[in-house]
Amino acid sequence: MAEGNTGGESLLFLTDEQLRKGIEAMFFAYRGFTADPDRILEGMDYGRAHHRAIHFIHRSPGTTVSNLLGILGVTKQSLNRVLRTLIDDGLVEARVGKDDKRERNLHLTAKGQELERQLSDAQRARMRAAYRAAGPAAVQGFRTVLEAMMDPEMRRQYQSLREGEK
């Protein structure tokens, strides 16, 4: 009932019950979201933290450690442990900064790009299936709500990574 009333003045979508459903949807969907990469990584010596580092280095090649710390929201000690193994295993290269030699510019090696591709292929496949099933209008709404849900600082990070958007 009142299903057609989505014109804007209806506030039925703001009931506690609707909000709780949204909360649970986030919980269950996030599980699916991470499931495929987790499966790939289990058995390797890597975990979700490695995936995140690889993702954002791929996304912004040459990014610095500080920059990555800001994006991932962890301590440098925590990130360093992850980065250390990736560098030692030859998946990530840390080049001394040209202008500021204190900085390290991070890049994926060929081997690192191979794993990145494997992980993001899996994650994109699920995303693609969900998008296709839901349709373009739903996808638009999906992105709008997620963006509104972010902390302002995270929203900045998210948006600043969007050069080249159509």
Next chain:
Amino acid sequence: MAEGNTGGESLLFLTDEQLRKGIEAMFFAYRGFTADPDRILEGMDYGRAHHRAIHFIHRSPGTTVSNLLGILGVTKQSLNRVLRTLIDDGLVEARVGKDDKRERNLHLTAKGQELERQLSDAQRARMRAAYRAAGPAAVQGFRTVLEAMMDPEMRRQYQSLREGEK
């Protein structure tokens, strides 16, 4: 350009670039999603795992341990550690099953409900703000995509918790 073309036959929303944006939106939004309860719980002896247990016990009063295991997707040892502290601290009550005395029916005590309210108020507040900012149509799309992203088993769990939906 081509912005208006969201009519259904356009597949622009399925490009790798669009998918990657969706992936990052999930990552950043989930951080926001958990930020407020995390803040409340830090300092107490509890964490996100306790929050999840409290949420679903509140959601399905009288639920059994096995049932909760299925929803949360963790091992009984992991859940037990969390449940143990909640019971010892008087937030959760475990009543011996009436029909089947092997089962434990879990309920929140008054004290448990107090914490649950505090946590879910905070989480709902963010959700409400996001929903309000995005509008009813976006919320509809948000839920549709999230549901499509779940593993089939999780989708069952999600939907089976929806009695009483309008």
Next chain:
DNA sequence: AATTTACGTCAGCCTTGTTGACTTTCCAAG
């Protein structure tokens, strides 16, 4: 009577987060 189920628990391990302290390197301002 034997087996299965539901739950609890002990012990040990791993990942990934934390704090605190310290060093090295380097840029930039005094």
Next chain:
DNA sequence: CTTGGAAAGTCAACAAGGCTGACGTAAATT
């Protein structure tokens, strides 16, 4: 030129919260 502070790396210790394996008990089922 010296010095203060930022950037990065590292060591140590710890905690939360996952995991496996093994074992025990009570109750239900066969």
